[in-house]
Structures are given as structure tokens and as C-alpha cells.
Amino acid sequence: MSTDWIGSHRPRIDAFAKAAGKSRYIHDLKLPGMLYGKIKFSQYPHARIKQIDTSRAEKLSGVKAVLTAFNTPEIKIGFIQDNWVLKKDKVRQYRDEVAAVAAIDPDIAAEALELIHVEYEELPGLFSPAEALASGAPLIHETDPRGRPKNDNLLDLPWRFEHGDVHRAREESTFWVEDHFSTKATTHTCMGTAGCLAEFDLQNNLTIHCKTQIPYLAQKDFHQALTKMGLKGKNVRVQIPELGGSFGSGLDTHSYEFLAILLAHASGRPVKIVMNREEEFACLSPRQPTETIIAQGCDREGKLTFREIRMTLDNGAYTSWGATTPSVMMLPISSLYRVPNISYATQIVYTNNTYAQAMRGYGNPQATWALESNLDQLAEKASMDPYELRLRNRNHPHETTPMGLKITSCGFQECLEQVSEKLEWSAKRGSDRKKFRGVGMAALFHTGGGARVYRSDASGVILKIDDFGHVHVLTGGVEMGQGFVASLQLVTAQALGVSPENVHIIFGDTATCPWDVGTHASRGLFTAGNAVLLAAAKARDKIFQLAALHFASRVAANIKKKRKAGESVSDPECRTSYDPQDFELKNNEIFLREAPDDPLLRVSLEEILRQAHFREQGQMVVSEAFYDPENEMSDMKTGKGNISTAYIFGVHGLEVEVDTETGQVHILNYVAAHDVGRVISRQTLEGQFYGGIVQGLSYALCEEIKTSKGKMLNPNFLDYKIFSAADLDFPIHLECIETNDQAGPFGAKGVGEPGLVPVAPAVANAVYDAVGVRIKELPITPEKIRAGLKGD
């Protein structure tokens, strides 16, 4: 039996139950007496609420609770607490919650919503940052969260980063290009829609089953709500069912979760709220739309000289954690390639659009879209091959970037070379290239070793071993489809010396699992994996101490037996004292390292555990670890700080053919090379990249939330197109470069988000190479290409 689990092709353990249809998602949970909650959303994008009449809804048979801001405590939510669970004075977006009901079945709940009458006084709406920043624009929030009057629609979060002297560098640059790039709101479209189920016990302790990536931070938010409800000090237990995808949508707590809590408390019964697809599209938060003005320059030799970026983000009506995405955009902006002079400033603007939140890549895709598109423009201006320009300015191992990021392992060069080679870059750009065909590439830089976006970047694990040699690892991390469980299982098996079948990963319950700051920033395996290494080392120490006792008594018994039988006993056979350090644990068996074949000095893990438990003054093997990586929070003022312990690099390239009649982009070949540190679970890793790339292609080529005056026009999969299997008529070639990062568990770095990050600019660069049309606004649609071909 192989004992090397790292990098194995072993199937994901959770895949079997899922393929059998046995996994339980929030949609599948049903409790006795459970009610169905439903939310009434605003009918206007911006309006004053004059009154809400719920009397008819309350009288409807089967309705058990009807809530508005007028009969519930005020509960504020969001990163800066500028949002309310139920709106009282004003609505600021179409998906604002004005009332909620709980009823014995979903149809009655829907009927009750129809019976609620809300009287509004419509206010002028602002649907773009430009409108919201125009002088004389009405205020979306009259006061800031602390109650101080506001006089504009800007969020008080002016992210900035300055390094060197951009002004001078621009003047001294031989070549520079400035342009404008933008991205639209797009949404997660998890196949399993959002939902939760809240219930109180008779002591008013809360259990909430919800779709979250931050169970412990959510726990804190729910505690605050309970305090507002007069239930201060009660217990909150967050349980996570199987998640049908998440992609960042679970990084905040959401109004619907608090509404389920309020309804459950008001009705005294469990209440479940599940979004239908239309609500999921229109009433959950998308990725931030951005407008970016960017300039980059280089010297005669093609060395980058400066980068200047001014970015405007459409925040929508309220503020989620997503408003901190500029802190992550700063990573590629400051540190993708060696750039000596950098200036970056953002403004985040309130509008009456739906409020935005985190999504896979956390701002990085929007930043990389501008950076890598503009870099190709610069290459053209400098008459350089874009590949050469990238190679010349690539990052190197063991260097510190202007942001203070300490790059350790760095496979950037190999990634570039692999993509160039596999794509046959020079040949495809050569003189006998085919008409309307082109190649493009783009690179990515992201956190790969945790990310200190909160004060803590820690993961806790508890590892316990039972009488039968089975190991349970309790983790605060969250499986949402990405393969966290499968990867952690292999890390545990390898670190401990047991087979993966004997390792069980338990997650998703704040009552039993230890604290973790959250599963985001591609940090899950990196931080929990490191915690497992620490806990496994402690467990092994204990096991070896128990084994030393065991072998001593076993050898003593053996000597006794032999002597009794009149056999002679040799000197080495008489050794009864062992140093725990001399043992090894592999394949669920403990043995003496220097005598691996001696059956007397070999014992199974389960036997050791059984003995430990059943002995007088027995012991158990339970170890814990709380791993907090050695990284730092970036300074709010300067933006500087080494926020991750390792960084991930990657390069994507593709060949396209553009149909000049229709404007259709046909992908012929896609190559993606990533520095992953080390492969842990091969299938999981590849799945993250394939999934990220295809999500990225969807983002690049088709996804867009279309709105008219703040109302979503395409809240369905027919009009909001994502890639289907039919679109996958080209090969995707993956290259995983192993740089064995010093800080990663077995050398691994985080890989959850990167696959998506550079896709859009790579496609745009390929389209430009094919037909000379530079698309500057996502998505890259046939209409835009046709317009570009016509010279519009």
C-alpha cells in the first residue's frame, strides 16, 4: 500500500454521497413544525416608506408571523453597519426588505406577501457612480453609520497606495499608454440557491443552519442580533449543511438570515427561508462593477517604469465586506511584475443599484482585467512581444515588492515559459499565421498563504483518534464544493501516518468544531492544513509515548515467556526502554524505526488507543492546534504590509478565432500554468482550475447583470448566460508547477480563486491579436467586436 498521499489521484471522499444524491443541502432540511419564510422586497429603487399595512396578511389562515421594521427591533448589518435587516424610513434598492412572513406552507407565505400594502413616496434614483457623484445629486444615505450628516454619495473608504514618483516616471518613460477599462456586475449563480433554517430551543438558544463561509464571524453577527432582540447571552450555534457552491457569497451575513431568526422567534417554530432562482439573481449581491483609468509605462528596454490607476467602484446601496476588495486589488496592482513607481486610488460610490459583495478573486479579476489588457497595449506601443515584456518584468523568488509583500516561492518564469511553449506562441504570432486567429496571454498574482484581512488569519483544528484507529479532524473551515475536505483528509493521512479511509473531516458546526476566521482568500487548505500538521505532530508524540510503554511491557512479557520455556534471551531482545523519538507511524502501524520488520515491535494504532483507554489512569489521544500564519495586516494609510505568507502566480494563454461576420469568439486552445506550491489532491486541484477558468470565460464572454433603473432585467439562466457543457468545444491544458513553498502544508499554496483571475484579459488580448479590436468593457460580446470591426 502506498503511503504517499500527497499529490495522489485519489477520488474526493465527498463525491460518492453527492453522486448518489444523498448529500443534504439547505433545500433538503425539514424539521417538525417548520414554517416557510418569505420576504417582501421593495417596489422602487429609491423611495420613502410612508406606511406599511400588514393587517390583511396577518389575518390569512396559516400565517404565523408578519414582520416589518415597525414591530421588530432595529438590527443593522454589513461591514460598516449601514444596512438594516428591515427598512423603515427609506428603500435604496429594489431588493430592500420591507416585510417578512412565516407560514405553514410556501404558497400561503407568498399569498401573504401579496396582501401586504406598502405606501411609498418615490425619490429620484442614481444608477451609476457618475450620476451619484454629479453635483446636486440626492443623497442615498443622509447620514453615515454613526449618524453624522453626509454631503455626498461617497463611501468613507478611500483606498490608496503610493510608491515612488509616478509623475516623474511617466515623464521619463520612453513609452506609456493610458486607457479606460470597465467591468459589469456579475453574480455567483451557485447552483444551490441561498437559504437558511433558524430555530430556538425552549431556553431561547438559537441554532441556525446557513450557507456561510464564515461560521464564527456569522455567529458574532447573530449574537448581536439576539442582543437587540432582548436575548443577550443566549447561545448561537451555526451549522452548515452541504453547500451548493458559494464563491464568496457566504462571506457576509445577509438580511434573510436575520429575518429567519426574527420569524423563528416571533412564531416559536423553526423557520426556513430559501431563495428561488429569481430572488437569488435579483436579491443577492453581485461582484462589484468597476471603472478604471490606467496608465503603465516602460523604458526603451521594456522595463516597466510606472503604473497609475484610478478606480471607481459601484458599491450599490449598502456596504458589504466587498467594499474591502480594493485591499486585494492592491496585490496585483503593487506586485504583479516589478514596477518601481505606483499610484493607486479608489473611490467607492453609493448608488441605487443592488449592493455588491465578495466573489471569487475578491477584486483581483477586475484589477487584472485593466492591468493585463493595458500591458498588451504597452507592448504594442513599445513594439515588443507581449510575452517578452512579461518575461522581462516578471517577479523573482525571494524579493520584496513595493507593497512589502515578501515573495518566497515563485514559479512565474516557468508559468510564462510553459504557456508560451504549449500554445506555440511564437509560431502562432509568426508571419504565416492564419487569418482572424490570434493568441493572447495574461498573468495573475494572488495570496496563496492565507490573507490577513481580519486581525486574525487563524484556523483551529482538533484531532482525535478512537479505539478503532479512526481519526476525526474537527475543523472550522468550510467545504463548499472546492474540495477542502478531500485535501485536508490527505494532509492528515500523510502527516499522521494513517490511511485516508481512516481520516474523517468534520466541519460546519460551531458547537463542536474549533474556531476559524473563515474560508476565503484561497486560504482554507493552507491554514487548516498547517494546523493539522501541528496537531498531528502532537498526536504522534503522544502515540509514541504510549507505544514506548506498550513495547516495554510487551518485551518484558516476551522475555519472561522465553525464560520460562528455557530459551536464551539475547541482549538486544532485553531492551525495554524506548525513546518515543525512535518510533514511526505508517499505514496505521507503529514500529521501531531501526527494526521495521520486527513483529514484536510493531503494533496497530487501534491497539495502542484501546490500551490507552482501558488502562487504569488511562489516556486519550486528542490534540489541537491553532495556526495563525506569520503575515501582517496591511496598513490602512499606506496600504503596505505582507498580508500573506506565500503568493501564487499563474499565466493563462489561449488561441482564438474570431468570426468577423458575427463577432463570435471561438476558442481553439486554452493553456493555464500555475505555481501551486505542491499538489495535494490532484483531482481537487485540477477541478479548481478547470472550474475557475470556465467561470472566468463566462465572466469574459457572456455574464452581465442587465438593469434598467436599478431593476435586474435578466434574472434567469436564459438571459443571464453562463457557460454550459456545449461551450466546452476546445481543450484546456493545465500545467501545475511545484515550487514547494516553505510555509505551505507539504509545500502547497492556496488555489481556490486564481483560476478565474487572468481569464478575461487573456481573452481580450487574444481577440486583439486576431482582429485588432481592443475590447475595454466586459463582457466581450459579439456586438462589441462587430462594432469594433466597423470602427465604431
Next chain:
Amino acid sequence: MRKNITFTLNGDRVSLEVASNTMLLELLRDHLSLTGTKEGCGHGECGACTVLVDGRNINSCLYPAFEVEGKEVITIEGLMGPQNELHTLQKSFAENGAVQCGFCTPGMILSAKALLEDNPKPDADAIRQGLAGNLCRCTGYVQILDAVQKAAQDFGIED
């Protein structure tokens, strides 16, 4: 209006009363507790609710429960053997990395089964077309297409 219907569900004869506006998805999930069939949209756009009716893959969210009268319905639960042995396709999905969050998986597998029954040796294009109605947000489809190809090649298809 309510009506009695009788049909075969995963090999068993089922007889019950349903309302005229009940869709097959609701019947399976809410009345019969077969929650392996998923609802991703409720409007025939995502394929998460795919089941087989007389061997054909249909979106159960749009399929009136009335219409299964006298027909044979297979859900993901019905693919497994009596001792929970996974069907070739289920195994192939699980073993080839075709499952991430798993929400699309039951529907995807049933569409694949309908495809392979119709065309036991599909080429890559036929597989892509056969699964075009089943959206997956996690996998990027590559390992799904591979799993279906392998199920077709390596094992042949069983009932």
C-alpha cells in the same frame, strides 16, 4: 383538481393522489422525500431537476405530475443497487473528479444515462450536446465530460 395517479418509481409501483398543478419535482421532493433530485431554477433552465421518464431525461420542475400516469420514473436514488452500490456513471463521476459541490450532479448523471442509452459510444461532441441542458457552476465541465466518456468506454452501460 386532484387526481389519482399510478406509476413506477425506481422500480416500485406507486399510487397516490396529486393536485393538477403539482409538478413532478415537487411530488418527488416534497411528497415522496426523494431529495436527491434538486431544484436549481424551477423554470426548465438548469437541469438540476433532471429525472428519467420512460428513459428520457426531462426537467421535472416543468413536468406535470399527472403525466407520469402509467410511466416509469427513475431518479438518482433509483440508479443505485439494493446494497447502495453505485451505478457505473455515479462511480465514474465520483472517481474522475466530476463532482464538486454536487448540486448539479444527480441531474447531470441522469442526463448522461439517457445519452448513453441512446448512444452507447458517443463522441465528445455528442456528450457535450447531451449535457448542454445541465448547468454546473463549479467544475467547468472538463472532468464531467471525461467521466461520461470513461463510463461509456470502460464499463459499458448497465440498466
